Amino acid sequence: MVELKIKKVWLDRRVAGTAPTRLLLEKLEGRPVEIVETAETVRRAIRLAPDPVGESKKHLFVTEQKSFIRPCPCSPGCVGCGYWTIDLDLNCPFDCSYCILQKYLDCQPLTVAVNLEQLRAELDEFFSRRPAGIMRVGTGELADSLALDELTGHSYFLVESCRRRDGFLLELKSKSGLPRALLQIKPAGNVILSWSLNPPQVIKGEEKGTACLEERLQAAAEAVRHGYRVGFHFDPILHYPGWRQDYERVVESIFRRIPVDAVVWISLGSLRFPPDLMPLARRRFPDSRIYEHEFIRSGEGKYRYPRPLRLRLYGELAGMFSEYGAGDRLYLCMESVEVWREFTEKIKRGRRNSAFPFPWQC
Amino acid sequence: MVYRNIKLVDFNLDDRRYRFTMNPADRRLLRSVKEVGVLQPVVIVSRHSRPVLVDGWRRVEAALTCGLEELPALEVATTNDDLAVFLLAFFGNYGQRTFSLAEKSLAVRKFYEFRLQAVDLIERILPLLELPPERRMLDLMLEVSVLEKRFLEIMHRRDWKPVTAELWLDFSPAERTWLYPLLERLTHNQQREVIENFHSLQKKIGRSLAELAREGELAGLIDRLLKGESGAADCLLTAIRQANSPLLSRINKAIGEEIKRLNLRGVTLDYDRSLEKPTLCLTLEAGELKELRQTVKSLSGSLGSGGWHRLFELLHYEGE
Incomplete structure (x- = not known):
């Protein structure tokens, strides 16, 4: 599991004396603890460090969230996938060179919310909506869903809160291993455990602190054996010499361990980032070459690979997955209508179908 | 502060410890000083028994150019340390105009050398300079401030942003x-x-x-x-x-050549050069109905040629 490098724990005064906070502190014995009024005090300490992003991952802030559930904003001009996010934790102990949170979270420490009763109430209200199709909800947008789980036990809470909620799929998305807690409970049919994957050398070079590919796939296989269904995210797909063979090996490795029927979805997304991430990431990861590539500035202002290249990446990966009968589990993350249209046309062998719902909703 | 007139020859102009601004005296100031002299007193402080200029470098430069012998000055008490005096120099200019990145870096350097604590520099001064209050920005400013003078001048004249300066330092x-x-x-x-x-x-x-x-x-x-x-x-x-951008350049070049080969009259073809939208935009230009008919006819006639097919193939190109 993840080796946490937390050097200080900061408690929001509002939750300092609560039972969940005390439980957390027991697991963090030995670390200095300070009670503060707001997160701003923590951010201030982080800002003074030479590498605020790196520093933010060493401070844990225990607090309560005002509200948890919101629709995933996607990216302007892109085709959304109807995802909802639960902002239970903020920030991530992993340090990926391409991670947009480096810029987005602005010195936010690793933040854990302990007011789970409020989340339960929000979830109850959310589930009462009874959608016509399927609604997907997950905790992996502003944090890794499982990275802090040994500390927080949030996965157990979420699985139990979402169990038997028809029409809703809870996704716990991670780059870590599988928390024991999830193997100690009965799996829920509507809980999908998913892993972001990349070739081993990309993980080694660009995804500092994360579990290696082997560990992630082992975790996924273990989850499947226990009865969970799983998902995979190839996001960001990186383009570099030899990328095709590397990704092909990853796809092979998946299906060597995991039956295709256990895979609910696979998302594809290529490297994209706001312009101000580039200088920050270049400074923080001087050995990384991912920013030394041909990019275009897309409509929403982000840098992306040019469309012909993105289509090639998606097309090749779709071909690889189709060989294992998983072509219909694919969707694109934060892509334009044009790319969706050309991509789906290809995987449906000539049938034009750029619209939703996703295959698993049909 | 004490008001007095001071002779220009008495100044120790080599002592530039409080100077962080970079604009020279411009023609308008020179003309003004020539006509009526320096109206607004400069700020000075005595160091080693000689007046050192705190604020008013452009006025002094204009006075020297115009041959003035003395200037009105406000003298700061000698008991003020360099940091306190520099705060006067800084805020004396702060309300007047926005500083360039080079000037900001020099101001940060002065505060640093006059021993303002790093935490104060980051939390109080950087926000005043409209810079992110982070240690990294302090380090960047300190790095920029020691660049060669000619580089600082070009940064100042062309109003560089931190991101450009950072690349420059690389x-x-x-x-x-x-x-x-x-x-x-x-x-x-x-x-x-x-x-x-x-x-x-x-x-x-x-x-x-x-x-x-x-x-x-x-x-x-x-x-x-x-x-x-x-x-x-x-x-x-x-x-x-x-x-x-070799991939897009190659495709754009090929598209440009294909459009040229189509040789359309009265029709302008346009498209998104970033190739995010794989569509063509056609604009027809005609001054009268007859001309429009001819343009449409010629356009229709051209659709049979392979050129259009190749054009759309290029727009939908997938590859590395």
Whole structure:
């Protein structure tokens, strides 16, 4: 599991004396603890460090969230996938060179919310909506869903809160291993455990602190054996010499361990980032070459690979997955209508179908 | 503070410890001083028994140029330490105008040397300078402040942003020296683009700027730019952009040639050069119905040619 490098724990005064906070502190014995009024005090300490992003991952802030559930904003001009996010934790102990949170979270420490009763109430209200199709909800947008789980036990809470909620799929998305807690409970049919994957050398070079590919796939296989269904995210797909063979090996490795029927979805997304991430990431990861590539500035202002290249990446990966009968589990993350249209046309062998719902909703 | 007139010869103008502004006396100030002298007193402080200028460098420069012998001055008490005096210099200018990045870096350097605590510099001064209150920004400003004077001047004149300065610092001293004469001939936006593109290109292909500059097309364009040829800057920028964007450049070139081959009259073809939208936009131009009919007829006639097919193939190209 993840080796946490937390050097200080900061408690929001509002939750300092609560039972969940005390439980957390027991697991963090030995670390200095300070009670503060707001997160701003923590951010201030982080800002003074030479590498605020790196520093933010060493401070844990225990607090309560005002509200948890919101629709995933996607990216302007892109085709959304109807995802909802639960902002239970903020920030991530992993340090990926391409991670947009480096810029987005602005010195936010690793933040854990302990007011789970409020989340339960929000979830109850959310589930009462009874959608016509399927609604997907997950905790992996502003944090890794499982990275802090040994500390927080949030996965157990979420699985139990979402169990038997028809029409809703809870996704716990991670780059870590599988928390024991999830193997100690009965799996829920509507809980999908998913892993972001990349070739081993990309993980080694660009995804500092994360579990290696082997560990992630082992975790996924273990989850499947226990009865969970799983998902995979190839996001960001990186383009570099030899990328095709590397990704092909990853796809092979998946299906060597995991039956295709256990895979609910696979998302594809290529490297994209706001312009101000580039200088920050270049400074923080001087050995990384991912920013030394041909990019275009897309409509929403982000840098992306040019469309012909993105289509090639998606097309090749779709071909690889189709060989294992998983072509219909694919969707694109934060892509334009044009790319969706050309991509789906290809995987449906000539049938034009750029619209939703996703295959698993049909 | 005490008001008095002070002789210019008494100033120790070599002592520039409080100076962080970079604008010279302009023609308007010179004209004003010539007509009516210096009206607004400069600020001075006595150090080692000689008056040192705190604020009013442009006024002193104008007075010297206009041959004035003395100036009105406000003298700060000698008991004030350098930090307290520099705060006067800083805030004396702060409300007047926005500082350039070079001036900001020099101000930060002064505060640092006058022993303002790093935490105060980060939390109090950087926000005043509209810079992110982070340690990294303090470090960047301190790095910028010790660049050669000519580099600071070009940053000041062309109003560089921190991101450009950061890339600039990433070049070796020899590369900066090589780039400098090119930058002198470019506008603010061109400077930014040249620095970004050279930086990116150099990282991508792993060769030094000097090596890059010896290559065929770039060498010729750099030579033209250094000779002051008009339009050379734009051509150089286009060439570096193309070198940085080989895939799109190749497709765009092929599309351009295909459009040319179609040889359409009265029809303008346009498309998104970033190729994000794989569509063509056709504009028909006609002054009268007869002309429109002819244009449409000729357009229809051309649809049978392979050119259109190739054009759409290029727009939908997938590849590396």
